[in-house]
Amino acid sequence: xxxxxxxxxxxxxxxxxxxxxxxxxxxxxxxxxxxxxxxxxxxxxxxxxxxxxxxxxxxxxxxxxxxxxxxxxxxxxxxxxxxxxxxxxxxxxxxxxxxxxxxxxxxxxxxxxxxxxxxxxxxxxxxxxxxxxxxxxxxxxxxxxxxxxxxxxxxxxxxxxxxxxxxxxxxxxxxxxxxxxxxxxxxx
Amino acid sequence: xxxxxxxxxxxxxxxxxxxxxxxxxxxxxxxxxxxxxxxxxxxxxxxxxxxxxxxxxxxxxxxxxxxxxxxxxxxxxxxxxxxxxxxxxxxxxxxxxxxxxxxxxxxxxxxxxxxxxxxxxxxxxxxxxxxxxxxxxxxxxxxxxxxxxxxxxxxxxxxxxxxx
Numbered sequence: 227x228x229x230x231x232x233x234x235x236x237x238x239x240x241x242x243x244x245x246x247x248x249x250x251x252x253x254x255x256x257x258x259x260x261x262x263x264x265x266x267x268x269x270x271x272x273x274x275x276x277x278x279x280x281x282x283x284x285x286x287x288x289x290x291x292x293x294x295x296x297x298x299x300x301x302x303x304x305x306x307x308x309x310x311x312x313x314x315x316x317x318x319x320x321x322x323x324x325x326x327x328x329x330x331x332x333x334x335x336x337x338x339x340x341x342x343x344x345x346x347x348x349x350x351x352x353x354x355x356x357x358x359x360x361x362x363x364x365x366x367x368x369x370x371x372x373x374x375x376x377x378x379x380x381x382x383x384x385x386x387x388x389x390x391x392x393x394x395x396x397x398x399x400x401x402x403x404x405x406x407x408x409x410x411x412x413x414x
Numbered sequence: 415x416x417x418x419x420x421x422x423x424x425x426x427x428x429x430x431x432x433x434x435x436x437x438x439x440x441x442x443x444x445x446x447x448x449x450x451x452x453x454x455x456x457x458x459x460x461x462x463x464x465x466x467x468x469x470x471x472x473x474x475x476x477x478x479x480x481x482x483x484x485x486x487x488x489x490x491x492x493x494x495x496x497x498x499x500x501x502x503x504x505x506x507x508x509x510x511x512x513x514x515x516x517x518x519x520x521x522x523x524x525x526x527x528x529x530x531x532x533x534x535x536x537x538x539x540x541x542x543x544x545x546x547x548x549x550x551x552x553x554x555x556x557x558x559x560x561x562x563x564x565x566x567x568x569x570x571x572x573x574x575x576x577x578x
Contacts, residue, residue, distance in 0.1 A: 231461070240462030241487020249495035254439065256506045258514060259570030260432025263539040265432065265566040279570035287434050292445040293452040294545050300456020301465070301549020304559075308461060309503055316468045319476045324471065335466035336552050343554045354536055359558035361533025363565025366541060368526025368576065370431050370497050370517065373540040376527075377485060377543065379432075383514050392524040395486070398531015398566055403474035 232308050234315075237301040241268055248382050257289055260375030262366035264294040369394065417458050429515060438508045459546040467538025520578040526569075 251257040268291070270284040316324075316332050324337075331338040345351040369391045371380065377378040377395065380388020459465050464484060472478035484547075498504065498513050506512060534540055537558050539547055544562060547555040 228422065235458070235462040236481030238487050239460065240458050240464065241484045242491050243486065244455070245488035245491025246495065247418075248492035249428055251448070251501060252496075252506065252512045252514070253504065254507050255434070255444075255514060256436040256453070256510055257434055257448070258432045261545075262566075263430050263432040265541060265563050266570070269567045272565060275567075277420060277567075277570045277572070278431050279573050280527060280567075282430070285489045287430060287432075289434055289440070289445050289448045289501050292434060292448040292505070294453075294542075296449040296452020296454075296457035297545040298452075298543060299550040300453040300458075301546035302493055302551075303453065304457040304460035304546075305550040308457065314463075314468075317472050319477045320468065320472045320475055321428070323475060323477075324468075324511065330431060332468070332504070334549070335460075335463060335550070337467060339438055341467065341538075341552055341554050342445070346554055346557055351554070352481075355554060355557040356561045358533045358537035359561025360565035361529050362541065362544070362558070363562035363566070363567045365526045365528070365530025367535055367566050368522045369518075369530055370522060370526070372530065372542070373485070373534075374542055375431050375449055376517075378488050378492055378525075380517055381489045382496050382550075383516075384493070385517045387517040387519040388460075390519065391527045393532040394527025395534060397469075397544040398528040398533075399474045399535040400531075402532040402535035403471065406532070410536070 232310055234310055244378065248379055251293075255259055255289065258289070259299075259379040260371055260373075261294060262363075262372040262375060263287065264290045265363055266367060292354070308370060327408065328414060360364075365398075396407075396408070431517075433515065435510075435513045435515075436506065436508060438509055456546045456549060457541070459543055460550055465539065465543040465546045465550065470535065470538040522576070522578050525577065 241299055248259050251259050267284045267287050270280040270282060274280040298356065319334055329337050329339050333347060340354050346355065371391060373395065374390040376391040381392065415542035462484060463469050464481070467480055494513065504512065539558065541562065544555060544559050548559060
């Protein structure tokens with residue numbers, strides 16, 4: 227059994243489990259699924275800076291912080307005790323495309339060429355960590371949600387604004403991957 | 415929903431995008447059930463390799479069905495669940511009516527959505543996977559995480575000057 231769990235999970239299983247998070251949170255405490263809000267609560271709790279957007283009772287939303295700490299712990303448990311013993315597999319066309327851009331490491335979930343601690347104080351780190359992170363935080367709040375709040379929770383509740391947001395997420399991702407990323411990789 | 419017209423008298427009625435709609439007060443301990451749901455969620459993220467930068471690249475290069483399968487299945491399961499809750503008026507554990515506020519359209523969903531999409535493709539992470547990536551030992555992602563908090567703060571600081 228444990229050997230089976232250690233294999234990479236099928237998308238259908240992951241999809242069902244993520245989908246079930248929506249009714250689970252609703253039924254155990256009338257909570258609306260959404261993850262990027264946690265970043266706002268962290269700002270409200272730590273750096274409200276008298277900004278109106280952060281002046282609210284974040285303690286009422288503390289469940290969301292428990293949830294994301296859980297996600298972090300889940301990451302620790304899965305990587306410490308349930309990690310895949312086999313070689314990590316990436317689609318061969320993706321490997322070819324990324325090799326052409328200069329990525330050389332395909333051995334784990336994140337390429338060490340980019341996502342290693344040594345890169346933190348380099349141009350790569352500035353673009354992939356700092357600029358990327360800023361865009362994720364700024365963009366999700368501006369859009370009023372991320373993949374969980376809009377694409378999953380919002381679409382599950384047939385919300386047109388969430389469909390518009392989801393289409394925009396995808397459009398931004400396609401634009402970055404196909405139009406901008408080739409130029410970014412030329413910098414290194 | 416989160417316009418700047420919120421004044422201090424309205425703070426208690428404030429609703430964020432992923433709100434706690436439970437009327438009954440919860441004890442600190444009862445929050446641990448959300449921690450457990452989060453743990454399971456985090457394990458799924460890692461085991462289905464949703465936290466992988468490569469899986470996100472495959473998605474945006476249309477070279478794998480994996481992420482589309484995950485998201486579409488999740489939406490279908492979520493949709494059926496929400497419909498069942500509404501149809502049969504299923505109550506929460508505390509016996510309350512389930513309330514799901516409607517989202518209201520503003521241009522932020524387009525502008526912000528595009529900005530997030532750009533960031534998603536380079537970081538390989540939406541906010542959820544950020545936490546799971548750090549948990550999986552990719553410590554460089556702590557910089558991405560702190561930057562995402564900074565980005566959230568910048569949005570708060572400039573919200574009133576942005577087109578919505």
